[in-house]
Amino acid sequence: MGISDKISNKVDDVAGKAKEGVGAATGDKSTENEGKLDQAKSSLKDAGEKVKDAFKS
Incomplete structure (x- = not known):
């Protein structure tokens, strides 16, 4: 997971x-919803990035 992806996901959260x-x-x-x-x-998105990272290793 790239740093830009992490930042983007955090901003969305x-x-x-x-x-x-x-x-x-x-x-x-x-x-609210x-x-x-x-x-x-x-x-x-965060979970998807973690799965991608797991397959890269």
Whole structure:
């Protein structure tokens, strides 16, 4: 996993947490769920990169 991939995944995760927090604070379930989805996507990308790295070794 390249450093740029790690940074990108972390940015997506942090942005998702922020969206989730804003949605929860404002009572906007749509934004809250969108934040959770962004976090899940980040986790999946991170897992995919780890699998790629495992096969490279």
